Amino acid sequence: MQNNRRFLLARRPxxxxxxxxxxxxxxEIPAPPPGGFVIRNHFASLDPAQRGWMDDAPSYxxxxxxxxxxxxxxxxxxxxxxxxxxxxxxxxMGMNALEDYSVSAPGGFTMPIDVSTVDSxxxxxxxxxxxxxxxxxxxxxxxxxxxxxxxxxxxxxxAVGSVVGQIGKIAGLRTVGIAGGAEKCRRLIEDYGFDAAIxxxxxxxxxxxxxxxTVIPDxxxxxxxxxxxxxxxxxxxxxxxxxxxxxxGLISEYNAPEKIGIRNLWQVLAQEATVYGYLIMDFAPRxxxxxxxxxxxxxxxxLRVDEDLQHGLENTYDAFMRLFTGAxxxxxxxxxx
Amino acid sequence: MQNNRRFLLARRPxxxxxxxxxxxxxxEIPAPPPGGFVIRNHFASLDPAQRGWMDDAPSYxxxxxxxxxxxxxxxxxxxxxxxxxxxxxxxxMGMNALEDYSVSAPGGFTMPIDVSTVDSxxxxxxxxxxxxxxxxxxxxxxxxxxxxxxxxxxxxxxAVGSVVGQIGKIAGLRTVGIAGGAEKCRRLIEDYGFDAAIxxxxxxxxxxxxxxxTVIPDxxxxxxxxxxxxxxxxxxxxxxxxxxxxxxGLISEYNAPEKIGIRNLWQVLAQEATVYGYLIMDFAPRxxxxxxxxxxxxxxxxLRVDEDLQHGLENTYDAFMRLFTGAxxxxxxxxxx
Numbered sequence: 001m002q003n004n005r006r007f008l009l010a011r012r013p014x015x016x017x018x019x020x021x022x023x024x025x026x027x028e029i030p031a032p033p034p035g036g037f038v039i040r041n042h043f044a045s046l047d048p049a050q051r052g053w054m055d056d057a058p059s060y061x062x063x064x065x066x067x068x069x070x071x072x073x074x075x076x077x078x079x080x081x082x083x084x085x086x087x088x089x090x091x092x093m094g095m096n097a098l099e100d101y102s103v104s105a106p107g108g109f110t111m112p113i114d115v116s117t118v119d120s121x122x123x124x125x126x127x128x129x130x131x132x133x134x135x136x137x138x139x140x141x142x143x144x145x146x147x148x149x150x151x152x153x154x155x156x157x158x159a160v161g162s163v164v165g166q167i168g169k170i171a172g173l174r175t176v177g178i179a180g181g182a183e184k185c186r187r188l189i190e191d192y193g194f195d196a197a198i199x200x201x202x203x204x205x206x207x208x209x210x211x212x213x214t215v216i217p218d219x220x221x222x223x224x225x226x227x228x229x230x231x232x233x234x235x236x237x238x239x240x241x242x243x244x245x246x247x248x249g250l251i252s253e254y255n256a257p258e259k260i261g262i263r264n265l266w267q268v269l270a271q272e273a274t275v276y277g278y279l280i281m282d283f284a285p286r287x288x289x290x291x292x293x294x295x296x297x298x299x300x301x302x303l304r305v306d307e308d309l310q311h312g313l314e315n316t317y318d319a320f321m322r323l324f325t326g327a328x329x330x331x332x333x334x335x336x337x
Numbered sequence: 338m339q340n341n342r343r344f345l346l347a348r349r350p351x352x353x354x355x356x357x358x359x360x361x362x363x364x365e366i367p368a369p370p371p372g373g374f375v376i377r378n379h380f381a382s383l384d385p386a387q388r389g390w391m392d393d394a395p396s397y398x399x400x401x402x403x404x405x406x407x408x409x410x411x412x413x414x415x416x417x418x419x420x421x422x423x424x425x426x427x428x429x430m431g432m433n434a435l436e437d438y439s440v441s442a443p444g445g446f447t448m449p450i451d452v453s454t455v456d457s458x459x460x461x462x463x464x465x466x467x468x469x470x471x472x473x474x475x476x477x478x479x480x481x482x483x484x485x486x487x488x489x490x491x492x493x494x495x496a497v498g499s500v501v502g503q504i505g506k507i508a509g510l511r512t513v514g515i516a517g518g519a520e521k522c523r524r525l526i527e528d529y530g531f532d533a534a535i536x537x538x539x540x541x542x543x544x545x546x547x548x549x550x551t552v553i554p555d556x557x558x559x560x561x562x563x564x565x566x567x568x569x570x571x572x573x574x575x576x577x578x579x580x581x582x583x584x585x586g587l588i589s590e591y592n593a594p595e596k597i598g599i600r601n602l603w604q605v606l607a608q609e610a611t612v613y614g615y616l617i618m619d620f621a622p623r624x625x626x627x628x629x630x631x632x633x634x635x636x637x638x639x640l641r642v643d644e645d646l647q648h649g650l651e652n653t654y655d656a657f658m659r660l661f662t663g664a665x666x667x668x669x670x671x672x673x674x
Contacts, residue, residue: 052607058574059607228602237395247606263598265565268614269584270389270396275612277605 002026006069007098007316013054016324019317021054022070029079035106037081044098045073045125046310046320046332048251060279069097070316073130074336075113075121076102091115093124098316100336117295120307126159126331127298127305128291130280134248135163135224136290137283140171142276143222143244147172150216152235153194155226157184159305159331160248162192164224166303169193173222176215178208178231180326187329191304200231205263208234219243219271228253229260236264239271247277251324306330339363343406344435344653350391353661356654358391359407366416372443374418381435382410382462383647383657383669385588397616406434407653410467411673412450412458413439428452430461435653437673454632457644463496463668464635464642465628467617472500472561473627474620475583477508479613480559484509487553489572490531492563494521496642496668497585499529501561503640506530510559513552515545515568517663524666528641537568542600545571556580556608565590566597573601576608584614588661643667 003026010023032038053071056063064071074096078086083106086092094110096102104110115121118128126132138160139145151168155161156177165188168175176196177188185197196215200208212220212234219240225232228250239245245268253259268275283290297303308328310319313336322328340363347360369375390408393400401408411433415423420443423429431447433439441447452458455465463469475497476482488505492498493514502525505512513533514525522534533552537545549557549571556577562569565587576582582605590596605612620627634640645665647656650673659665 052603058604060578060609233598241397247602250603250606253603259600259603261570261598261600262602263596265584265599265602266389266587266590266596267395268612269587269616271614272397272616272619273614275605275614277608277610277612279606279609282609 002028004029004099004101005313006100007313008069009054009064009066011066012056013051017051017054017317017320022317024314024316029101030103032080032082033103033105035083036108037083037086037104038079039074039076039092039094039096039102039104039110040079041074041076041096041100041102041336043075043122043125044334044336045129045131046323046334047073047130048249048323050320051324060281069099072096072098073125074102075124076337086110086112091121093129098313098334100313122307122309122333122335123305125333126307127163127294127303129331131159131331132163132294132305133283133287133290134280135160135167136294137280137286138246138248138278139164139167139222139224141283142246142278143224145171145173145222148174149221150174150176150218150240151222151224152176152178152212152216152220152238153224153226154178154231154235155249155251156188156192156194156197157329158226159328161224161226162188162330163303163305165192165194170297170302176212176220178212178227178235191306200234205230205233209237212238222246224248225250227251228262233262233264236262236267239267239273241271243271243273245273245275247275308332309335311335339365341366341436341438342650343437344650345406346391346401346403348403349393350388354388354391354654354657359654361651361653366438367440369417369419370440370442372420373445374420374423374441375416376411376413376429376431376433376439376441376447377416378411378413378433378437378439378673380412380459380462381671381673382466382468383660383671384410384467385586385660387657388661397618406436409433409435410462411439412461413674423447423449428458430466435650435671437650459644459646459670459672460642462670463644464500464631464640466668468496468668469500469631469642470620470624470627471585471617472497472504473631474617474623475585475615476501476504476559476561478620479583479615480561480581482508482510482559485511486558487511487513487555487577488559488561489513489515489549489553489557489575490561490563491515491568491572492586492588493525493529493531493534494666495563496665498561498563499525499667500640500642502529502531507634507639511553513549513557515549515564515572528643537571542567542570546574549575559583561585562587564588565599570599570601573599573604576604576610578608580608580610582610582612584612645669646672648672
């Protein structure tokens with residue numbers, strides 16, 4: 001029997017990944033190791049961070065080994081188990097890989113989830129997963145917003161950005177989103193309740209900076225940065241004094257063989273701003289608490305978290321690339337089963 | 338009578354300032370305004386920040402108006418006064434300009450200084466001025482070092498850098514300095530007590546990063562950044578987790594018409610580092626307290642603050658350029674009288 005399809009990293013991408021960087025293989029369904037279990041993956045999260053893990057560079061996680069499946073957070077069901085705490089049929093989520101079946105060794109980070117409270121188990125990869133909670137903790141705990149402050153969000157129509165904008169409104173902020181194209185800007189206002197939307201497409205750093213200035217002449221108190229590069233450079237020219245910049249992602253950089261970087265770092269100095277490199281792991285003990293708040297906001301209709309559901313491990317490459325072409329609308333999730 | 342020489346900003350420099358950007362004029366010695374006084378400047382501080390004030394760009398201070406003298410911190414003596422708190426003969430320091438005589442209006446920031454405790458009034462522009470106190474507060478209050486941590490300092494042979502390294506040793510840190518050339522590196526070890534010195538000259542970002550890694554394989558807990566650009570990019574590849582980066586200066590950038598910027602900002606994210614844009618003004622209420630500590634360390638022989646004393650307003654341009662050619666050794670001070 002060979003029906004565990006696995007999406008392997010065949011070589012390290014240079015710049016934008018190409019199909020030849022990956023290899024879809026079929027292997028036998030693994031058996032549970034002593035004390036561990038096997039997960040049938042149903043949904044996998046596709047995230048910009050995965051592109052970083054494909055590089056051989058120092059990061060918060062080791063590079064994905066060549067010949068191994070691409071690491072991913074998945075939601076699935078226990079398929080076979082040698083662990084009495086995880087019986088077959090139990091829904092779980094954890095850091096696994098893009099494959100039909102994943103092995104969870106004893107002491108791993110896989111945790112049981114209650115799918116009865118959500119409309120789809122994939123919610124644990126969007127609103128109640130890293131995306132939603134990254135927005136929640138990054139804005140509320142890292143930036144520590146005060147009502148009346150101005151929040152500027154890049155990648156604002158994306159999965160994290162749209163959540164950040166909505167939580168910003170709940171927190172009493174003036175919210176300004178930057179996104180690419182008129183349709184995304186329309187969604188910022190109509191779907192996610194931003195107070196203003198700015199289209200970065202086709203604009204120089206100077207032109208984008210000037211447009212931001214017309215919208216927020218007093219500058220941004222908080223920048224939630226998902227993009228980096230030229231967009232960030234334009235934002236940096238619009239800092240309020242002592243601005244807080246939550247550095248959450250730099251998606252414009254991830255595929256650039258020559259990083260374009262940022263040139264206006266001096267504004268961080270001139271405005272006495274602080275840049276917080278931010279990963280969500282520190283807040284892991286509070287995930288359940290935050291997930292409950294997010295679920296309540298969704299139930300109240302105050303928070304909308306869109307999912308861009310793609311289907312089939314055989315379409316993983318095309319699905320993943322939606323992150324970088326800007327095609328995805330909402331949290332990108334691959335449905336595996 | 339025309340004997341107030343004034344070093345005016347004639348036009349805004351593009352990139353590296355050229356002599357034609359400035360104009361030395363002679364005017365009459367001004368009279369004290371009602372409630373104010375006139376200062377005979379004896380020493381003026383020459384600092385990289387002045388280059389920034391010459392640009393027409395948002396910063397923590399307004400741009401120097403064209404046709405006005407270049408703003409500078411000076412130390413001098415009250416020459417004529419309409420203010421009973423500032424009698425002629427009183428030594429003062431304040432934000433004035435590169436000129437023989439400066440006018441201090443009522444309510445200005447000029448403050449009296451006690452020159453009896455120092456070997457030269459110029460000490461108020463070096464150890465007990467912005468340079469020394471920038472090192473003091475930036476390291477001790479912004480980075481909040483813990484004994485045993487590793488401190489990496491760029492521009493380490495410069496005025497601020499050499500002070501930071503020495504205070505780092507006093508605070509129980511392992512100190513590594515980056516400077517340009519063998520002679521500066523020798524001084525880092527022999528004059529300023531750094532534990533290790535790294536010469537950045539002639540090295541690519543990758544080569545410099547690799548050399549830093551051999552010296553501090555576990556990365557830097559604190560980076561005190563005076564340089565920016567490629568040097569900072571190499572440092573960013575050597576961050577310990579949760580490193581603190583004190584962004585104090587970006588001298589490699591100040592004359593670059595096309596900012597080279599930094600490309601490894603993603604490491605701030607990956608290592609959950611924090612970048613603190615830092616200006617010393619917030620600590621103004623504590624200047625006297627810190628100055629007393631610095632004076633004690635100097636008296637104990639634990640702190641050496643070198644001054645690079647240049648002479649004559651007529652030599653201001655050449656003296657100023659020493660900041661950018663790397664010629665200066667220690668705090669650059671222009672003796673005016």
